[in-house]
Amino acid sequence: MTMQTPLGRVRGLGSAKNGTHHWWMQRVTAVALVPLTLWFIYSIVSLLGAGHAAAEAWMASPVNAVLMVLLVIATFHHLQLGLQVVIEDYIHGEGVKIAAILIVKLASFALAVLGAFAVLKVAF
């Protein structure tokens, strides 16, 4: 029997024992994505209709390769945090909810590695 009030229990790191980490990382990745997204739109528009060789040359450039890997990492980190909240809001069955979050997190991780690998394969 604890003498703590419910408020006392959730103070500090809170009931999920995770504090504000989820919220904070969503903001960190959001801030990173603002310039990266604008750069990506500009790059894609400049590559439209230019063909495979141009896209390959673009991705082989060190600056573009690094920015592209950063964009992939920030995108999938941000995306899995966001989808996690959507799943937590709308799926109420505990088993299905955890399974869905697991799939989103694992798939995001795999796709981020795949995307980064593709960039590095062209760059090196």
Next chain:
Amino acid sequence: MTYINQATAQVARGRMDTGNRPLSPHLQVYRWQWTMALSIIHRATGIALAVGALLMVCWLVSVAQGAEAYASLNAFLSSWIGRLMLFGWTWSLLYHLANGIRHLAWDAGSGLELDAARTTGYAAAAFSVVATIALWAAVYTMTGAFS
């Protein structure tokens, strides 16, 4: 002290059971408002962009795989359905970007007043539509059509 309902009373007295928490938001008791729509669209565009991120990876892989894979992905994206999807993703991205900046400003503590929230909401929505059309118009003017 009287409270509007049992759950509120429990919260106030610090004795809330996990099974009887007030649910938020009670969509059915609110009058429909512009800012609510913007908030829901932010989430919807976020989900759409998660699917769009799959396309981004496909595109990166196609560049790595070679000219043939790149050409076949390009052929799909140049079809009318491909263009429609790209147009949708362009708007989703620009909306989520503009409204996301609005969210970051709120997190920094500014723009939370009713008038400011409404004005920046209109601005984000207007920007996303205008910028999407302008971007596509610019692309079509530059390239004729992309192939």
